[in-house]
Amino acid sequence: MASVRRFNRTVTQRVGALDDEYMARGRPLGQARLLWEIGPAGAEVAALRGRLGLDSGYLSRLLRSLEADGLITIGPAIGPAGGDGRVREARLTAAGRAEWAVLDERSDDLARSILTPLSDGQRDRLTAAMHEVERLLLASMVVIEVVPPGDPRARACLRAYVREIAHRFDDGFDPALSTPAADEAFTAPAGAFLLATLASEPVGCGGVKLHRHGPAEIKRLWVAEAVRGMGVGRRILGELEHHAAERGYAAVRLDTNRNLHEAIRMYRSSGYREIPQYNAERYAHHWFEKTL
Amino acid sequence: MASVRRFNRTVTQRVGALDDEYMARGRPLGQARLLWEIGPAGAEVAALRGRLGLDSGYLSRLLRSLEADGLITIGPAIGPAGGDGRVREARLTAAGRAEWAVLDERSDDLARSILTPLSDGQRDRLTAAMHEVERLLLASMVVIEVVPPGDPRARACLRAYVREIAHRFDDGFDPALSTPAADEAFTAPAGAFLLATLASEPVGCGGVKLHRHGPAEIKRLWVAEAVRGMGVGRRILGELEHHAAERGYAAVRLDTNRNLHEAIRMYRSSGYREIPQYNAERYAHHWFEKTL
């Protein structure tokens, strides 16, 4: 704990201050950060508000000032929220892109200024340790919560889940042939659906069905590529088990496909034991159970 | 480099923002930071100015506001700068100490909030990686510069140097019996004196004498306990060699005491070879030379 505290102080204060200094070039920091966040690809106003955590009025004013400086233009959104005429999008002008490139360059300068005084060995150790810290901090920022399975973020996860297994199963995946699962099955009291988010982006999900008779059943456990290996799957699994245990279930079961090696490994190391086939799931090759 | 950049973004933005939020409890951040920095032991105004990097007038005003809130008192310094009637010292009142304790507690909360979602193994890896990052970042923040040997920070290093060798040499250390070295010997053009600082605190030093005839000579190489093992000594040594090489010297020499094991190891691994005794230094047991 002491080392976390020291880290927070030393690193965020010192590196943070440096970062700000490199970022703001004459321009107020708020504007510089905003310009950076818009990026060459442009960004919707609402997204910027979320990422930077700014007040709507304040953000609007900042956008206005960047626009006055000729760095950005603001127009109707053409991206994902295309149709909605209320949503607006900020895009860099040529001057804005040039300025953004300077910021990008300075970001490199900052990295260089940290690495230069060190020996080769120290550099390698520092980058390795930074990578580790970053990954683990991201892991610790993942929040898991119960949501209705109809939640748009849950839907997005489920779509990604289906896309992935369709790609990984030997014979593809046709939802019509698999055991169906209606939203109600994952809604209290029949069950629950958990969503894992990182900085409010959905990065994983999992559902549990609380069957009237017999063990509870875990379904639709999925973790986004970007956060694999961070223990997110295991955390979701644990919370699903916890959910069932709290409601009096003595065991949980699940089925899985032989191609999902990491998942199978995780089940085994989480205390699941392989059991005989207990359902007729078309795509399953292994069946597991864990006593709670 | 990319991992340094990603680290800077993720860590300073996310943890930095959290840190600020935890720190400022209703109070402006500047005041909270200042209160924290004063600490239960109190602090001199000049020290606070240095540590927080604030303008003298601004700091004065912040102190005034904390005083008005009954959290601190400001009086004549009683610490190291005791005699000087101009120096003033801030001390926490009972209310201030209570408030400080709350900040301390919140600092723990933040650390806890980072560690809680992780598994035991991840926690260990995170704290280890944080420790590594912190040390290496500190190392990279060490600045080495040429200063007159009369500089108060250089003097402080030399005092620490003498104190340390007096303690480590078998038969103590009496400056009168050692080869004397006047300030002029470390002042251009006769030589140079380097000072290493970390956040403007002196943490190491070293001098080189540019003898009229024969190799240059390195003396008074010292590194503070707190930053040992960070490669600071090796950097100072390298810069001293560089200084001599630039001025046409083909070799540098130095003598050392048999008890200074780390130093001897560093000389050897930096390319120094042991040579026969070349001076009458009372406290030396080994003599080294490196061809530049």
Add this chain to the structure above:
DNA sequence: GGCAATGCCTGACTAAAGTCAGCTATGTGG
């Protein structure tokens, strides 16, 4: 003892950051 330097303080500013209430245009669900 006089004079420059130092350490801290005050007054008078400015700019940046952030808040809040209300406004307009667009979209949505009955």
Add this chain to the structure above:
DNA sequence: CCACATAGCTGACTTTAGTCAGGCATTGCC
């Protein structure tokens, strides 16, 4: 088609942060 929500904008503020020029007492140095 209406009521109501949502996305973003504007005006009118307040607070925080920070700068700069001078001022006063104390110290250090010839």
